[in-house]
Amino acid sequence: MRLGAVAAHFGRDLDRALAKVEGIVADARRAGVDLLVLPDATLGGYLSDLRHPDPSSLPPGLTEDSFEVRRVxxxxxxxxxxxxxxxxxxxRLHNAAVCVSGDGVLGRHRKVHQPAGESLAYAAGTSFTAFETPVGRLGMLIDYDKTFPEASRSLALDGATVLACLSAWPASVTDRASRLPQDRQSRLFDLYDCARAAENQVVWVSSNQTGVMGGLRFLGQAKVVGPGGEVLARTGSKGGLAVAELDVAAEVARSRRLLHHLKELNPGAYGG
Known part of the structure; x- marks a missing residue:
């Protein structure tokens, strides 16, 4: 199976977003990609100010039946x-993701964990649920969700062997470095990707926005991570497509052959 993670910039213009998605999907198809993970807020862009979002310039609200979702x-x-x-x-608006194929919507997720002032723009989701797809059982998270180990763990316990994390993850807004690779959020973004894959022994596909939206500068750094925490393919801070080929079932089984983290959990020791 070939898994693809996208780093790209998407703004408010829906027509332009669809044209870009069409080009990315075409590139992915030429590369033989079976699962393609686009960034958070691909359709309509993310917020322009994380602490004080402007109510007059929020992303356009869509539904699963909207033309744009059906077009993807x-x-x-x-x-x-x-x-x-x-x-x-x-x-209300939700920061959301759908998993689709030509057959329609396969699964959906609303972002649960909200950083800074995001709750002023979006209502929070309430759950994490894995679902069946032609590439196996899959779970989705949206950027800040991956900061919380319980989010990916609940999807792994629900049988997901591939976790897709769609992000619009910016550089630090309080202590920004002069170069993106040196930014604290850049380090954390990579750390969470590798840690969540390794601790759950799953394949992790991480997309992200690039470029600038208002006061936010997005990191890129899309990647595919194996169940041992190893980065199999990645992009830099600019746009690109990271593609990795692997047998997901075999690699997950191999990683769990001796040490099986999910089976060896001891929830009774964790208290309330």
Missing amino acids: AALAGDMVVCVGYAEEADG
Whole structure:
């Protein structure tokens, strides 16, 4: 199986976003990709200010039935594609993702954990649920979700062997380094990707936005990580597609052959 993680910039223009997605999907298809993970907020862009989001310039609210989501599914065809967007439901926006193929929506996730002032723009999700796809049982997280070990662990316990983490992860807004590779958030982004894969013994596919949106500068650093925490393919801070080929079931089974973290959990020792 070939897994692809995307680093790219997406803003408010939905037509431009769809044109870019079409090009990325075409590149991925030429590379033989079976699972493609696009960034958080691919359709409509992310916030421009993380601490004080402007209510007048939020991403456009979409639904699973919106033309844009259906268009991504049509572009996917026999490929499985994860894509982020702002979902409108019950008069609120959710930072959300869907997993689609030409057959329609395979799974969905609303971001649960909210940093800084994101709660002023989005309502929070409430759960993590794995789902079946043509490339195996999959789970999704959205950027800050991966900071919390319980999020990916709950998906692994639900049977997911591949976790897709869609991000719009910026450089530090309080202590920004002059160069992105030296930024504290750059280090944490990579650390979480590798740690979550290794501690759950799963394959981790991490996408991210690039470029600038308002006061936020996104890191890129898309990657595919094996179940031992090893980076199999990655991009830099600019746009790109990281592709890795592996037998997911065999690699997960091999990593769990002697030490099986999920079976050897001892929840009773953790208290309340």
